[in-house]
Amino acid sequence: MLSVGLIGLGTIGRVHARNIAANPEMHLAAAFDPVAARMREIADMFGARGAAHLDELLDAKDIDAVVVGSSTDTHSDIATRAARAGKSVYCEKPLDLSLDKALATAEAIRPTGVPVMMGFNRRFDESHAALHHAVKDGSIGRLQLVQMTSRGPNAVPTDDYIRASGGFYRDKGVHFFDLLRFITADEVAEVSTMGAALSDPAIGALGDIDTFIVALRMKSGALVQIDNTRRAIYGYDERIEVFGTGGLVESGRTPRRMVTRSSGDGFLSEGLHANIFERFGRTYYAAMAAFGQFVRNRENSVPSLDDAIAAQIIAEAVVIAAREARTVTISEVIGGARGA
Numbered sequence: 270m271l272s273v274g275l276i277g278l279g280t281i282g283r284v285h286a287r288n289i290a291a292n293p294e295m296h297l298a299a300a301f302d303p304v305a306a307r308m309r310e311i312a313d314m315f316g317a318r319g320a321a322h323l324d325e326l327l328d329a330k331d332i333d334a335v336v337v338g339s340s341t342d343t344h345s346d347i348a349t350r351a352a353r354a355g356k357s358v359y360c361e362k363p364l365d366l367s368l369d370k371a372l373a374t375a376e377a378i379r380p381t382g383v384p385v386m387m388g389f390n391r392r393f394d395e396s397h398a399a400l401h402h403a404v405k406d407g408s409i410g411r412l413q414l415v416q417m418t419s420r421g422p423n424a425v426p427t428d429d430y431i432r433a434s435g436g437f438y439r440d441k442g443v444h445f446f447d448l449l450r451f452i453t454a455d456e457v458a459e460v461s462t463m464g465a466a467l468s469d470p471a472i473g474a475l476g477d478i479d480t481f482i483v484a485l486r487m488k489s490g491a492l493v494q495i496d497n498t499r500r501a502i503y504g505y506d507e508r509i510e511v512f513g514t515g516g517l518v519e520s521g522r523t524p525r526r527m528v529t530r531s532s533g534d535g536f537l538s539e540g541l542h543a544n545i546f547e548r549f550g551r552t553y554y555a556a557m558a559a560f561g562q563f564v565r566n567r568e569n570s571v572p573s574l575d576d577a578i579a580a581q582i583i584a585e586a587v588v589i590a591a592r593e594a595r596t597v598t599i600s601e602v603i604g605g606a607r608g609a
């Protein structure tokens with residue numbers, strides 16, 4: 270039984286609390302959030318003890334692993350302290366908003382040797398993972414094109430969330446930069462982009478965008494297009510296709526249920542999921558279960574610190590490409606981060 274301490278009890282923290290509690294091989298021992306009411310709620314709901322402060326949870330001898338689901342600006346500090354305290358770490362993305370700080374955090378954590386997994390949950394979507402397997406088994410031949418679309422939900426995050434998010438490219442884009450590396454088992458060579466605030470003027474007023482297209486060239490030569498929007502009025506719409514000399518494999522748009530009604534006016538399909546937690550709910554459970562297995566046997570492959578850094582480097586390249594309206598190479602960003 271893996272005894273887990275959960276840090277950060279906001280939106281994603283509650284998802285993790287439910288999944289840890291539902292996992293027969295995990296036990297939610299303790300939780301911490303500076304907002305006392307949230308701790309009381311989680312403690313009451315799952316029988317976990319609320320920690321008076323972070324160190325109490327990190328020093329607790331009965332806790333094997335911590336899940337870091339707190340605000341982004343706290344991840345690097347908490348993950349480093351947890352690793353130094355000898356706890357296995359599941360850390361929400363991103364490791365840090367600053368690439369330099371993320372690199373320094375990874376450097377600080379690696380020598381501890383503790384198992385670390387990053388919360389790139391989309392890798393655990395069965396349909397998306399099928400694309401990874403299709404590329405791996407060679408059935409689509411030489412990869413030519415990857416197209417990734419993610420739109421929605423029909424709501425946008427709060428102003429506070431947007432302000433702390435690091436911007437749309439780093440916040441949501443990073444999931445797709447990670448998925449792209451996972452699906453293709455290839456690395457990005459260069460990126461270009463266009464972004465705009467088109468649906469929600471408040472997002473534009475905060476200096477962020479709600480719509481982007483990113484074009485990427487992989488080292489293999491394959492070409493990729495990613496488009497993302499913060500809002501889609503018809504629900505959560507995500508699909509990915511990989512196309513190559515051997516054909517096409519697609520992870521399609523998933524309706525809430527596979528129901529189609531027919532009437533005199535034609536066919537009407539079931540609508541899309543209302544939000545990311547409906548669409549990808551199962552992936553958060555699967556990711557947490559994979560973390561438990563990883564801590565136990567260290568054999569299964571989970572998103573690592575290196576994956577976190579790689580995805581963040583791509584996001585950084587895209588941010589520069591947007592700011593300077595030019596194509597940016599990944600080697601340029603790596604050189605810059607190393608102070609070259």
Ligand SMILES: NC(=O)c1ccc[n+]([C@@H]2O[C@H](COP(=O)([O-])OP(=O)(O)OC[C@H]3O[C@@H](n4cnc5c(N)ncnc54)[C@H](O)[C@@H]3O)[C@@H](O)[C@H]2O)c1
Pocket residue numbers: 276277278279280281282301302303304307323338339340341342343361362363388389390
């Ligand atoms: N993998 C995913 O799909 C996914 C989805 C949502 C959020 N996230 C990530 O999870 C993180 C949290 O997002 P959220 O939407 O839950 O935000 P949120 O604002 O709802 O919750 C953040 C919580 O962290 C707490 N907190 C702040 N400082 C803390 C500290 N020092 N110690 C402990 N707790 C602290 C806050 O009080 C709050 O309860 C972000 O980094 C976000 O990028 C990932």
